[in-house]
Amino acid sequence: MKRLGSIFLVALLSGAITLGAYKLFLEPENNSVVTVAPNYTRNVALGAENIDFTAAAETAVHSVVHVKNMTLQRVYSNPMEYIFGYGRGGTQQQMQIGTGSGVIISEDGYIVTNNHVIDNASQLEVTLNNNKSYKAKLIGTDSSMDIALIKIDTDEKLPYIVFGDSENLKVGEWVLAVGNPYNLTSTVTAGIVSAKARDLSNQGLQSFIQTDAAVNPGNSGGALVNTRGELIGINTMISSPTGSYTGYSFAVPSNITRKIIEDLMQFGNVQRGVLGIEGRELNSVFSKEIGVNETQGFYVGGVTKKSGAEKAGIKEGDIIVKIDNKKINKFNDLTTYINSKRPEETVNVTVLREGGEKIIPVKLTKRELLILEANGVEFEDISSNEKKENKIDYGVRIKTIKNPEIMEYAEALQGSIVLTVDGRKAEDAEKVTTYIKSKRNPRSQYKLITSDGQLIQVIF
Numbered sequence: 209m210k211r212l213g214s215i216f217l218v219a220l221l222s223g224a225i226t227l228g229a230y231k232l233f234l235e236p237e238n239n240s241v242v243t244v245a246p247n248y249t250r251n252v253a254l255g256a257e258n259i260d261f262t263a264a265a266e267t268a269v270h271s272v273v274h275v276k277n278m279t280l281q282r283v284y285s286n287p288m289e290y291i292f293g294y295g296r297g298g299t300q301q302q303m304q305i306g307t308g309s310g311v312i313i314s315e316d317g318y319i320v321t322n323n324h325v326i327d328n329a330s331q332l333e334v335t336l337n338n339n340k341s342y343k344a345k346l347i348g349t350d351s352s353m354d355i356a357l358i359k360i361d362t363d364e365k366l367p368y369i370v371f372g373d374s375e376n377l378k379v380g381e382w383v384l385a386v387g388n389p390y391n392l393t394s395t396v397t398a399g400i401v402s403a404k405a406r407d408l409s410n411q412g413l414q415s416f417i418q419t420d421a422a423v424n425p426g427n428s429g430g431a432l433v434n435t436r437g438e439l440i441g442i443n444t445m446i447s448s449p450t451g452s453y454t455g456y457s458f459a460v461p462s463n464i465t466r467k468i469i470e471d472l473m474q475f476g477n478v479q480r481g482v483l484g485i486e487g488r489e490l491n492s493v494f495s496k497e498i499g500v501n502e503t504q505g506f507y508v509g510g511v512t513k514k515s516g517a518e519k520a521g522i523k524e525g526d527i528i529v530k531i532d533n534k535k536i537n538k539f540n541d542l543t544t545y546i547n548s549k550r551p552e553e554t555v556n557v558t559v560l561r562e563g564g565e566k567i568i569p570v571k572l573t574k575r576e577l578l579i580l581e582a583n584g585v586e587f588e589d590i591s592s593n594e595k596k597e598n599k600i601d602y603g604v605r606i607k608t609i610k611n612p613e614i615m616e617y618a619e620a621l622q623g624s625i626v627l628t629v630d631g632r633k634a635e636d637a638e639k640v641t642t643y644i645k646s647k648r649n650p651r652s653q654y655k656l657i658t659s660d661g662q663l664i665q666v667i668f
Contacts, residue, residue, distance in 0.1 A: 223342030265396045267437035268386040271369040275321055276333040277306040309387035309430035315365040321429030322347045323356045334360050348472035354444050358470045372438030374461035385421040387430025396420040403539035415544040417441045418457035423457035432459040463548045481551040484515020489538040504537040505529045512578050520570040530558035580637045582644035584611025587637040603627050604637045614668045623659040
């Protein structure tokens with residue numbers, strides 16, 4: 209028995225020595241280092257059933273609220289009174305109610321939602337996930353980005369959501385949409401990020417996160433969150449042939465949203481910084497037309513007077529390929545990044561010029577200080593006080609007429625406030641000039657308030 213045990217021990221030691229010798233002398237040397245992928249790649253190729261959404265849903269559900277918009281509408285009992293402003297029937301006030309969602313962003317009751325959810329509200333009511341209801345007051349809005357900030361007053365500390373970094377969001381990443389569709393409270397749906405920096409206007413002014421999460425009427429103003437429960441967007445609209453979910457949904461990125469609401473809290477209005485350039489994004493066709501090899505980036509076709517770009521030395525013909533560490537492949541990449549910045553902030557713009565690469569620091573200009581030109585007409589934004597004085601919510605001023613075809617009317621037109629262009633609201637000078645330049649026929653119909661207060665329509 210002892211002999212059998214000795215044989216077993218010798219065999220075991222021999223095997224160990226042989227294996228060790230092979231590892232030490234014979235096995236090929238391998239100096240590879242195992243690299244752990246960043247966290248965002250670990251769920252690649254996993255279905256939704258393999259990802260835990262419960263913690264993110266629990267966080268988001270308690271911070272998403274139901275917003276009720278009560279609006280008084282004047283109802284005319286006599287058609288003649290509606291058309292001509294007189295009649296025997298008189299008018300009645302009728303309450304109309306609209307609903308949407310909102311997201312609590314601070315424990316003391318600040319709530320972000322969509323501008324179209326609270327637009328024209330006579331009263332606002334917010335219902336929390338615990339069914340408690342409060343009257344809300346409007347703090348401020350940004351109609352161009354469809355964001356509004358409201359507040360409720362309560363002694364209790366409210367559950368709120370923290371902001372994530374939408375710049376780091378990846379296409380294909382799982383997200384949750386939380387809101388109150390069809391008055392169904394605390395509804396959670398899941399999808400993936402389908403695209404970033406999506407512009408539905410084709411004017412380079414929008415920058416949405418596109419997802420395939422189910423979003424329906426009533427979801428507007430609700431939260432788009434990542435799997436960590438961080439707010440990475442405010443659900444704003446859907447693209448669907450039916451008006452309900454059969455397609456894609458779109459959200460305002462959290463970085464843009466955060467900047468807007470911080471401005472509204474601190475300044476009472478949105479502080480917009482701009483580079484002061486115009487042009488178009490590169491593609492194979494356009495690049496061939498202008499004789500450049502690059503097919504990605506933004507081609508500078510013009511530089512705005514008095515802008516930060518002009519002062520810094522950006523020139524027509526430059527190709528912008530990066531701003532700070534943000535790679536610029538298309539115009540929406542540029543607008544998404546700049547919309548998260550304020551006037552007087554400095555960004556490092558990387559341009560391709562004369563075969564070389566150049567980094568140019570640019571101090572962003574306040575948009576209201578710029579004068580933008582289209583079709584020989586210079587437009588400028590007007591202040592909030594001027595809007596109040598003229599009892600309007602939007603409009604831009606005609607600064608100067610340079611178009612020789614209408615020079616004889618320059619004195620009458622200069623100083624007028626443009627309300628609409630071809631029926632489109634003139635929300636700001638940038639949108640107006642971008643629209644005019646996008647038209648094949650430069651002539652447009654304008655609704656104006658002249659400098660002497662007359663409301664007229666003209667074509668030029």
